[in-house]
Amino acid sequence: MSIRPRRSVLYMPGSNARALEKARTLPADGVILDLEDAVAPDAKAEARGRVVETVKAGGFGPREVVIRVNGLDTPWGMDDIEAAASAKPDAILIPKVQDPQQLVTVGERLDALGLPAQTRVWAMIETPIAILDIKAVAAAALNPLTRLSVFVLGTNDLAKETRAALIPGRAPMYSWLMQVIAGGHAYGIDVLDGVWNAFQDMDGFAAECAQGVEMGMDGKTLIHPSQIEPCNTAFSPPGTEVARARSIIAAFDLPENASKGVIQLDGRMVERMHADMARRTVALADAIAAKE
Template identity: 65%
Template sequence: MTPIRPRRSALYMPGSNVRALEKARTLAADTLIFDLEDAVAPDMKVSARERVCDAVRSGYGSREVVVRINALDTPWGEADLIAVASAAPDAVLVPKVSSAETLVAIGTRLRRFGAPERTRVWAMIETPLAILEARSIASAAHDVDTRLSCFVMGTNDLAKDTRTRLLSGRAAMMPWLMTALAAARAYGIDILDGVYNALSDEEGFRAECEQGRDWGFDGKTLIHPNQIETANTVFAPTPAEVESARAIIAAFERPENAHKGAVAVDGRMVERLHAEMAKRVLALAAAIGERGF
């Protein structure tokens, strides 16, 4: 099994905010996304880029560090990529990806600019065209030069471009979210759910985290540190799920079940596919335990 990296909570942090970059060292987020795009005003783009790259080089412990650059067709995108390649974060988050060709262009530049192989590429799926092209975009992961390893849903931009209302339950958004999720899973990459905008609505936030977890997302993107604890809890296996996973694996390891395709565990029939799912639950739980938060 490919090593699992927990991505329960992925917190956006504005690259122009010095205090936020420093505070990030104390937060229990699995992933930190330092933003050079939407959260930074045009006259602050250059200074934010320098500040973020310095912060990336200084390290953030076991936290995964990702930098969201400006798109290549903006005045800042190419310079962002050159600087970020040198800083070597865990990943570069590319906004408004609507075709696989964009990822090829990013991957080619990362190699040319000397980015280490461990620096991966994440793609924002946030336009109607990206949804229509989700399979093609995800298939770029099979081209090692693109470095694609994760989709990030941009639900606010999707709502803007489609004129969809972001209502409780996200009924209108569900087909697009699930289309992107199916594409990601088909090509073996992770996918993170979009942000929740109502900071004071803790109950609504938890419900949306639970919805995203149940739909199959690996974690949720966040806009405030107060959302971290809930996301970490919801997207982690529960003690009951860990116990059940251990029981399933133990059942198939018994000599009398060595050649069976299905066995009874705690009053229900489970197949070997459930054993594979159980192994992932235990691997995720172990990876979270190693984080220490």
């Protein structure tokens, strides 16, 4: 089982040369070089050139490099996509995805530009329409043309569009977040949680990371480097959990258990599906260890 850790993914403003340089050294699993929200309209073209130059220069090591473009309905969207394709990042993040056709349009353009299939597409889920039609959007991953591999939750925009309050615990939008997780994971798509705005409130941040783990998020998007280490810790499987997973796998691998669907281990009944879950836990732990 091959897994790419996406515990911490940090937004970096595409207009800030110093931030782009720093992105090469931070311990985040991934960086999103942003051409959208973090860049003023009159700085879009300059930021685009700077981001492309930065990505082409490389030096990011094991970090996943993602370029967030402007929306397809903006004056900059398609130019951003063409420029991003020329840089060949690990992924291109499309904002405000609401229907599968948007992903098909992007995929067709990337294919026309000759971009290799290794460059994936990430989709921002940040509108009520996207939530209401999440199954159809997620099912677009079945079409190789779309390259869809990750959902990124835009909780700030979601709050704006729905008028739901952004409060600790996120009760007003909890069910929406779970819909995205269910839809994404049903079609093999990783799901990254939205940002925590009060970056100096580390206790609140830790609580929201813990909630994301409990919900089944694969990681979290971040707005400040100080959030990286606690986020990595939160989304890394604990040592005790990894040890337990290894023991479950070993038990089911015994010849006498080869045909069994349920076994007893340390006084507990364990089903074969738990072995499948254990293999994912171990694969994630091993992938994290290989990066560090």
